[in-house]
Amino acid sequence: MLNKLIVLAALVLPACFANAHDYKAGQLEVAHPWSMELPPNAPTVAAYFVITNKGDTADRLVSVDSPIAGSAQLHEHVQQGDLMKMQQVPSVAIPAGGVVTFAPMAYHVMLLDLKDRDLLRDGQKFPLTMHFEKSGEVTVDVTVQKQAPDGAPMHAHAQ
Numbered sequence: 394m395l396n397k398l399i400v401l402a403a404l405v406l407p408a409c410f411a412n413a414h415d416y417k418a419g420q421l422e423v424a425h426p427w428s429m430e431l432p433p434n435a436p437t438v439a440a441y442f443v444i445t446n447k448g449d450t451a452d453r454l455v456s457v458d459s460p461i462a463g464s465a466q467l468h469e470h471v472q473q474g475d476l477m478k479m480q481q482v483p484s485v486a487i488p489a490g491g492v493v494t495f496a497p498m499a500y501h502v503m504l505l506d507l508k509d510r511d512l513l514r515d516g517q518k519f520p521l522t523m524h525f526e527k528s529g530e531v532t533v534d535v536t537v538q539k540q541a542p543d544g545a546p547m548h549a550h551a552q
Contacts, residue, residue: 419528420448421487426535427542429497430515438513439468440502440521440535441495446487453526454485454493459535461519463506470498479503484526497541515539 416423426442440459446452457465466481477498485500487493495501502521512519518534525531 416531416533418523418525418531419452420450421446421452421525421528421531423523423531423533425542426521426533428513428519428535428537429541430537430539431513433510436505436507438462438504438507439497440504441497442533442535443495444487444493446489446491446493449489450527451489451491452487452528454487454523455526456484456524457502457521458524459504459519459521461507461509461512462504463508464504465521466503466505467500468503469500487525513537 415425422445424443424445426440428438428440431438440457444454454467457467459465467483467485468479469482469485470477470479472478481503482500485493493500507513509519511517515537517537519537520532521535522530522532
């Protein structure tokens with residue numbers, strides 16, 4: 394019996410940890426919020442995550458904020474000729490039944506006028522509040538890492 398319990402625990406615990414970085418707002422799930430550790434003098438930092446809409450109604454991410462920054466903006470990278478350009482967007486559509494990935498060289502959150510650089514070191518976390526048009530708001534903990542998490546997409550938008 395003890396062996397069965399050990400095996401069951403070994404199977405269940407990884408699933409619990411896998412969901413430790415998942416958050417919900419209505420029918421929306423926000424998974425794996427992360428940010429890259431930057432040099433101490435970097436003027437801005439970006440945050441990334443994946444939003445899955447489990448519902449049958451589209452929603453929209455209309456704004457974000459964080460106490461570690463004077464302002465936070467929604468941005469995207471777009472190809473203009475031979476150049477990739479970053480630009481601010483007023484909101485990001487989250488299609489019904491769809492997935493939107495915020496990743497380097499895609500949608501991302503830019504945090505400007507940084508206030509608390511101590512939270513921008515590897516292993517630290519900082520809060521980020523997302524405001525959705527229909528689902529309300531959700532605050533997530535963004536994990537700062539030296540490099541992108543394994544399997545993190547580097548170019549993505551809506552799926």
